[in-house]
């Protein structure tokens with residue numbers, strides 16, 4: 001690409017994960033000039049970046065894929081919860097089937113975007129200074145994209161090796177015999193810890209908040225020829241039903257909670273139901289239990305108490321048990337994303353594994369040799385793993401320097417609170433849209449489900465604009481305010497409201513504490529989006 005304006009597009013999509021790829025696929029039949037700009041050297045989004053040991057999906061494979069029959073009919077998953085490697089193979093298969101790469105510029109990070117009022121278009125600049133003009137700008141930059149690395153004093157003096165989990169070396173890093181430290185016990189921290197415990201000479205896990213993990217209950221999916229044929233037949237029968245059902249559940253998964261509330265049944269019935277969900281594995285105990293588990297504190301305490309009893313039975317040292325499964329947890333059960341584990345609690349019974357509680361003894365600084373905690377102890381480390389999460393949901397949008405109408409930047413606009421309409425657009429930023437962003441189901445929705453819902457909706461909007469010769473689409477401030485109030489109102493009715501979680505921006509200094517997800521669930525979200533479309537995109541200024 002040259003230094004000058006070399007390219008004119010109708011739609012520029014940022015990101016080649018589930019969302020961006022789907023958006024490209026659905027926009028193509030409209031005959032528009034569409035391209036994806038992707039920062040990474042390959043497609044797959046999070047499944048390209050997160051190649052740390054143990055990286056794995058935690059919603060089961062039959063739901064964590066596109067609903068397009070042209071893809072699933074001949075694709076066969078090897079595991080119920082696929083690892084990063086299998087996910088990458090999946091994305092390559094998707095590309096083979098849909099022939100996407102010819103319209104994707106890899107290694108092309110979008111640095112800034114500036115709205116041109118006269119031309120009704122965006123000027124996009126990538127990091128080598130090249131610029132492109134586009135009429136529409138769709139940001140599919142992901143939920144967990146911008147790695148968060150705490151600003152530890154002395155990190156630059158560390159003589160060992162350190163990596164954030166989402167920036168792990170692509171050719172791997174052997175942890176065998178090393179002294180490994182993992183900071184953080186969210187999903188990535190749990191997954192790395194399980195791998196490191198098996199081979200490190202010493203593994204020290206630094207925990208700030210206990211993470212109530214649920215057993216994954218991984219399964220190999222039989223790949224012998226006879227079974228494969230049966231499996232294909234079953235898929236053809238069941239998948240269309242399952243993908244339809246996924247649009248009817250709050251989390252975009254095949255199942256949801258039961259209608260009964262926790263205390264409407266006897267204690268015995270409740271116990272048996274919890275046992276059944278726990279034995280099922282995966283997210284069942286979190287999302288498929290009683291309907292009030294995430295809205296009523298007493299109901300939530302009940303399911304937590306069950307989980308705690310099960311978990312304590314797996315940990316030999318009662319003091320360690322209390323750290324990992326405290327009697328009085330900081331957050332209600334499930335208002336921070338629940339992680340799945342395979343042997344996470346058993347590793348704490350091993351001699352080579354140590355747990356340090358950061359609430360009692362925080363990290364003071366990083367030394368040349370390791371981590372120094374407040375009590376003055378230096379913990380010697382060869383490999384330091386930052387499993388410290390992300391500036392989630394809105395972070396990948398605010399990381400781009402976006403200047404809308406009258407010089408307003410998206411960073412300024414959202415600095416005191418996020419304002420969007422339907423979680424897809426923001427006033428002052430005409431012709432700009434985003435998927436899996438703030439105030440949509442995003443972090444609470446199965447990734448591919450929401451990629452498709454929002455992708456389809458935006459494609460319909462583009463069709464509408466094409467048919468009516470519309471060149472300008474901007475969310476109205478009053479529609480945006482209405483949407484914000486709805487998001488806040490629903491959130492306030494749930495236990496999510498107080499969660500110290502990335503769901504609320506709580507992990508980022510100076511980020512407003514507010515719900516970043518639309519908690520009303522997929523069906524209500526879809527209904528609102530549908531109503532807006534049916535009323536000629538009510539709430540948008542179109543011209």
Ligand SMILES: Cc1cc2nc3c(=O)[nH]c(=O)nc-3n(C[C@H](O)[C@H](O)[C@H](O)COP(=O)(O)OP(=O)(O)OC[C@H]3O[C@@H](n4cnc5c(N)ncnc54)[C@H](O)[C@@H]3O)c2cc1C
Pocket residue numbers: 014015016017018019020037038039040044045046047048050055056057058059064108109110111140141142143144145188396400435436445446447448451
């Ligand atoms: C380790 C991990 C495990 C997860 N497991 C699950 C799971 O089991 N179930 C689930 O539902 N969700 C899971 N998620 C959430 C996941 O984000 C979504 O499932 C899904 O991948 C979102 O797809 P996406 O296309 O919106 O975003 P992503 O997959 O994040 O893709 C966004 C892409 O945009 C690119 N990009 C961002 N900014 C720029 C820029 N400025 N210029 C150019 N390119 C840019 C990125 O490089 C990336 O490739 C997981 C996330 C992580 C990190």
